[in-house]
Amino acid sequence: MTGLALLYSGVFVAFWACMLVVEAPAWVTGRQFQFLFSRSFCPPPTHSLLDKQRLGSGWWEPVRSPFLQGICYTIFDLGFRFDVAWFLTETSPFMWSNLGIGLAISLSVVGAAWGIYITGSSIIGGGVKAPRIKTKNLVSIIFCEAVAIYGIIMAIVISNMAEPFSATDPQAIGHRNYHAGYSMFGAGLTVGLSNLFCGVCVGIVGSGAALADAQNPSLFVKILIVEIFGSAIGLFGVIVAILQTSRVKMGD
């Protein structure tokens, strides 16, 4: 065999031998990803009150594969494959802009959903013995929903800035288009993450408000003020995102 063929086949065999040795236990038992979903992986209820084992071991499981990949690249002199500059110039600005739009709406919706279920289940529980809280506490749900509305508004605003351009190589695409792509991604991330945490915050406070209202009606208005401050932080995210995309200009 020629030298190159030998090199590549040797690297291939060595690499996969390493992978096999380290990852085989995970592959055999099928437990690589169960730790990620362990919250929904409900073992069937047993009569035994002995402790149930924790699946996966915390931080090592998700870090293991990339870490070993990195070690293999270093050992087999394949470091050239890890190239950030190539990545940033070869990926299209459209990918970044669409990721930004997607993150804007999806993270906002996750935040709104999280907040709504936290508040909603408390309202339902508290409403059994104190039915008067049902209507008043829908205000908390509305605050959470507002977060999703911020997300969709920003997603529409950002998506309106995406214009087609005809260049294909990095030199011809030009700095304006790259700037536009990265700005839209950043804006989407900004509004998405701030709405995520805003939704969660309003949800937790709203849950407390519902349960406190069930015990003592005068508490509701005071706790609502806390919720208003909580929902202001989502608005901050929207403002910053608008500022980020204010100079965006995509196109030829």
Next chain:
Amino acid sequence: MLEGAEFYFNVDHGYLEGLVRGCKASLLTQQDYINLVQCETLEDVKIHLQTTDYGNFLANQTNPLTVSKIDTEMRKKLCREFEYFRNHSLEPLSTFFTYMTCSYMIDNVILLMNGALQKKSVKEILVKCHPLGRFTEMEAVNIAETPSDLFNAVLVETALAPFFQDCMSENTLDELNIELLRNKLYKSYLEAFYKFCKNHGDVTAEIMCPILEFEADRRAFIITLNSFGTELSKDDRETLYPTCGKLYPEGLRLLAQAEDFEQMRRVADHYGVYKPLFEAVGDGSGGKTLEDVFYEREVQMNVLAFNRQFHYGVFYAYTKLKEQEMRNIVWIAECISQRHRTKINSYIPIV
């Protein structure tokens, strides 16, 4: 970062927490207790209880009304609420509920075995059993002669199975051994419950672990108090103390050597939490007994459990507070029915 209880608790348990807080709000208030204390007969008590959350629970009772009927109906109501919570719960809350019922199951098993020893019929004893501790193999408990018999034949399928590790001996079950069995089972159970709460972590551990530590220490003190003057040896006594409390290990060792109340008080003086409790114990017939003081402290801790959200302690605390309320109503009803009203005000109010 997103690991705290407040993010995930409401997915599975939000509705039940809201419901149990609503139930807690309908416990009897100070005003209700004042009204009950002023009643002259049990019929008045029934009328006053109709205005509270109890409603018409005594409506189907035939005359004459007795205290034991009131007690049984209240217990049935608590059991209905508890079963509702339990049926709607998901893991790990349902394991928590199972742990809560284990203490009643242990009491029921011991009651049945004592009844078998005294040759009473099973049906008679089943009526006296606590409804929260009901399990399907209850009727078969009286056939067992030794603890290992009891375990292998009857209890191996129930939730009490893991607690039999230390109790497997071939001694036949007579009066003394049944009490020892009860205490050993309870010790294993309490330690397992404590470990469960601790492993769960988060707010549940912060609330439940102090409550269970107090329960363990209270158990140690009561066992010591009850063993003065009996032929229980000091080493035997030490094996009965639960080790998940504040007294472990030095306090328990000292307590095992104690021979009278004063020595027990001196052991408690080492601990900042228990010193004021023992100081509040009145002497002789005038003041409070040690049990009263312990009940007050338990009520205090259970009421504080409701100050935090997103933990399982509210269910435990609600059940214990409801039981205390039942004890209060029974105390007041007994004082009224026996026309002995001097100590009618020594119920423990739940604020």
